[in-house]
Amino acid sequence: MISRRLKPLALLFPVLYIGVIGVAITAARPEVTPAMIWPGFAALMVGAVAFTFWIFRLLERREAVINERSEQLAALYKASLALTQELDLAVVLQQVVDLARSLAGAQYGALGVLDPDRTTIAQFLVSGITPEQRQRLGPLPSGKGLLGVLIHSGETLRIPDIASDPRSVGFPENHPEMTSLLGVPIRFKGEVMGDLYLTNKKALNGALHGFTEQDQQILEMFASQAAIVIKNAQLYRQAQQLALLEERERIGMDLHDGVIQSIYAVGLNLEDIQYRLEGEPEVKSGLGHAIEGLNDVIRDIRTYILDLRPQRFQGRDLAEGLAELGRELRAHSFLHVDVVTESDAWRSISPAQTVEILHIAREALTNIRKHARASKVDVTLAGRPGALILTIADNGVGFNADHARAGEGNGLWNMNERAQSLGGSFEIEPGQSAGTRVVLDIPLSE
């Protein structure tokens, strides 16, 4: 700004000065004619003007750099401030990557959050990519190539052209074209918790070029802010989950220690009365029904307690989870339960899908226990190309859709919802000889 105001002065001043000297010389020395000195003085003036222009160009460039830097610092400050307004982890992570991208003027941005083991990418958020583009990209990057270098070295990477770097392993299909890369680790207390990746530095005129030293510095500063905010959001989420788990645990313990025992004692009492009754067959059978009813209530509470257990299905693979459901059903009923895994197709489903499928299976098994009056259940995990098929068949009284819709359709609705959320289908059909078959068909992503 200052340079612009100074420029006319700085141009005028040397020219005038040289002119004044020229005039002074011709006035003081009559033997010197203007024709003798003016060509030389004119050359001096041109030289002075050229020098001034050159100096000012340098100054202006310097000023532009300083301006950009102070703008970036202001943006950094704003970004850091914006981050502290939010506690929700998902929102924080998306904000971090969006703000980083705009701070460094990158076309694309991504944030990889590492697993606690710090070798694999647990979450990968993007910015500057449309949801459709993201969809076409497929699964999370596994951390090969340059991403891997960043994860394992924990050092900043600034590369003008990704494709020509020997450590690059190339892009998957449908990946947007990317040339320059700036990758910065997010550290908390010296440990890398994730990485920011920015690609395709965009200049103001839209041209692409490499990231600058200054972009790197700004991004590194931002990353250290982001680390604190992300950690804070993670801790906040943990604290909330812990509170929830403690509450569940407590409810579970209360039901376990108090309610089940008391109902059981009442049942035993009724049984005793039933035993002592002489004659009165109707009353006896009425008491028998009452006892059965109480035992049903206990079973429901038991299932409820098992569902309250923290991370009921977390961290289990599907085969393991189904086997456990089978064991539980055996322990709480007289059903003969067989769990057979016929195919390895289940290995390619995600943990989230696994939890959903296990919930569907549990619901189906609960229905069988409650309504089917079956003696045998077969759970089969099979596959066909591109899909996983879970079949749960019983030899009970068969399924009455009208009855289910009228009274206890809630479980059915849940199962259907869950199946649809998996992009799969859910069918209830009569069994081969008797009973009911529940068939869950889930497409596998490649």
Add this chain to the structure above:
Amino acid sequence: MTVINRSGAGGIRILLADDHHQVREQLAARLQRENGFDLVGVAANSRLTLQLALDARPRVLLIDPMMRDGMGLATLRRLVAELPDLAVVVLTAVIDTSLDMKLQELGVHHKQVKGVATADLISELRLAANG
């Protein structure tokens, strides 16, 4: 609750351990009237269970190891180690995978959940005594 009944000779000697008052009373009454059983003691906590088991040397221990004093499983572990002839039947509210595994480690294979017909419990007790 520490009654030791040595009268009913000939039956399967049973020690009942449960820290829920009503459950304990009802089960004790049920076992006392069942033919072929001899209830030798009723314990309301882990300490009494240990003491009565070592004292009365029952054939079968019917126990809910989920005791509020938190020592149920430890007591069971000690009794299984000290009394190799003791048959154990676990009767509890919920048997989850983790409890199931612990019982398996202890070599306890007779287990029932509360809320299943008492007739099944009685036959489980006979099975354990004969096993």
